[in-house]
Amino acid sequence: MVDFEQIKGFVFDLDGVIANTSAYHAKAWHQLADELGVEWTDDLANQLKGVGRMDSLNLILKSGGKENDYTEDEKKKFAAEKNDNYLKLLETLDSSEILPGMGEFIKDISERHYLISLASSSKNSPRVLEKLNLAKYFNERVDPATLKHGKPDPEIYRRGAEILNLKPEECIGLEDAIAGVKSINGAGETSLGIGDSKLLHEADIIFKDTSQVTLENIKNAMLIPSR
Structure with a gap:
């Protein structure tokens, strides 16, 4: 795993990471x-x-x-x-569905000038981000219609770094699913898994829930890798 200081961007999954969708x-x-x-x-x-x-x-x-x-x-x-x-x-979705801490985290990394992209398999992700009032923080979004392979293939996370003009090792990918963690690892990015540590044991960093996702906690976790 790379040093925290090398990180310049974050590549997000959407469902189960940013919101309850x-x-x-x-x-x-x-x-x-x-x-x-x-x-x-x-x-x-x-x-x-x-x-x-x-x-x-x-x-x-x-x-x-x-x-x-x-x-x-x-x-x-x-x-x-x-x-x-x-x-x-x-139709009933609004910002109240943002998972605990994630709105604050996304705003924080944006204000600290980290680049942010979305690597969601959902073709409805732009609409979801708008309804959550988070679209303004995302520099780029991977268009799933342009992909040849789905997760766990690394294509989507590799593309998530490319559209930010960053190297994979300069990015942290965030996921709550096994397939997603495998995708991040295959892309050569630092994987941050959110959820059950037994299911997500292949992730570089594992947090029990989204409320633990802060820059300080990530920095500390990268000093003591999960795997």
């Missing part, structure tokens, strides 16, 4: 799983965290033994239905 995604996927006759479990919900729309749908179908039951056109229809449900749920 992961719960909105889970509810929309749960609705679709019920419609398809696939049992919804905590394990399935965890598998979908940080994963793109079509990959998530395929995981649900595989979980129910239905991966060969539908054409690609039918799958696209299901994915669009899920997104429609998600957008309806988003």
Whole structure:
């Protein structure tokens, strides 16, 4: 892991890191799983965290033994239905859904002139940031439509550094999902995992929850790596 002084930018996941939108995604996927006759479990919900729309749908179908039951056109229809449900749920979203401490942290690093990008698999992330009143702090956002691979492939986090004109080793990536942490590590960035230390054990730094995410805590953690 690099020295803290080398860090010039932060690359953020969105769902479950900045705001509670992961719960909105889970509810929309749960609705679709019920419609398809696939049992919804905590394990399935965890598998979908940080994963793109079509990959998530395929995981649900595989979980129910239905991966060969539908054409690609039918799958696209299901994915669009899920997104429609998600957008309806988003109508109630506002800044009160920002996770504890994250609004203050993002404002702090912006004022200290760190560069900030978003590496979310969600194509709705610009809308979410606007509704959270955080869009003004983000210098750049990775467009998931331009990516060839989803998490855990490192492409999205590598791109998150590139659009800031930074080297991967100059960036810290923030994630709450196993796939995301693997993506950050593969990109060559310092990984900051938020959540269960057993699930996120591959992260360089692990904080139990977002309230612990401060520059001072990150600096201290980088002196004593988690792995």
